[in-house]
Amino acid sequence: MTFTVTDLSCRRGEITVLRDVTFSVAAGEALVLRGPNGAGKTTLLRTLAGLTPPVRGTVDTDVCAYAAHADGLKSQLTVAENLTFWARVFGRRDIAPAVHAFDLRALLDRRAADLSAGQKRRVALARLPLTARPVWLMDEPTVSLDAANVALFGRAVAVHLQTGGCAILATHIDLGLPDTRTLDVTRFAATQTDDTTDPFAEALE
Numbered sequence: 001m002t003f004t005v006t007d008l009s010c011r012r013g014e015i016t017v018l019r020d021v022t023f024s025v026a027a028g029e030a031l032v033l034r035g036p037n038g039a040g041k042t043t044l045l046r047t048l049a050g051l052t053p054p055v056r057g058t059v060d061t062d063v064c065a066y067a068a069h070a071d072g073l074k075s076q077l078t079v080a081e082n083l084t085f086w087a088r089v090f091g092r093r094d095i096a097p098a099v100h101a102f103d104l105r106a107l108l109d110r111r112a113a114d115l116s117a118g119q120k121r122r123v124a125l126a127r128l129p130l131t132a133r134p135v136w137l138m139d140e141p142t143v144s145l146d147a148a149n150v151a152l153f154g155r156a157v158a159v160h161l162q163t164g165g166c167a168i169l170a171t172h173i174d175l176g177l178p179d180t181r182t183l184d185v186t187r188f189a190a191t192q193t194d195d196t197t198d199p200f201a202e203a204l205e
């Protein structure tokens with residue numbers, strides 16, 4: 001499987017942030033998005049995930065699973081309930097491999113609201129394998145993780161890559177993955193004149 005994006009333009013609000021984004025990620029590869037704050041890494045990930053419609057181009061969002069910057073857990077549900085809920089959304093039942101990969105056994109009966117920031121992050125990331133989708137999209141996935149859990153997460157991503165998946169992530173951390181390329185999103189920066197707002201709006205104000 002190769003995940004390909006061609007001439008994609010991405011917006012945030014009404015502003016086109018990136019244009020003509022073109023790249024491919026093969027099975028087994030990780031693509032690390034680079035660029036300074038505000039360059040458009042989250043914008044690209046949200047567009048790939050289908051959360052924001054592209055200005056131009058198409059994305060096969062059905063093959064993508066997204067771990068956003070926010071954990072997005074249901075705070076009143078336990079860890080087990082959160083994972084089971086998520087698994088069912090994707091037509092699956094068995095949460096055991098994800099529980100094992102992210103070392104969550106001891107936390108299964110705890111309410112998400114009562115977890116530490118790093119524990120919440122692990123639960124949020126454990127949803128990725130539950131989707132059984134090949135393209136993992138991740139926005140700063142290691143935030144709040146200590147060194148041991150960064151390593152745990154790196155192993156989970158490595159297993160995903162070894163089993164035919166691929167990963168696209170914004171991160172400043174070297175996960176030690178074997179086959180990693182970087183993509184600097186600033187090369188796709190749209191200029192001010194590319195914005196998608198109504199060109200006559202100013203005249204009407």
Ligand SMILES: Nc1ncnc2c1ncn2[C@@H]1O[C@H](COP(=O)(O)OP(=O)(O)OP(=O)(O)O)[C@@H](O)[C@H]1O
Binds near residue numbers: 012013036040042
């Ligand atoms: N809701 C919004 N409406 C309009 N513009 C937004 C919105 N959210 C973000 N932006 C702008 O879109 C641009 C791209 O932001 P984005 O979050 O994609 O950058 P980033 O590369 O992920 O940054 P960081 O490294 O700080 O996380 C920035 O100029 C940002 O200010």
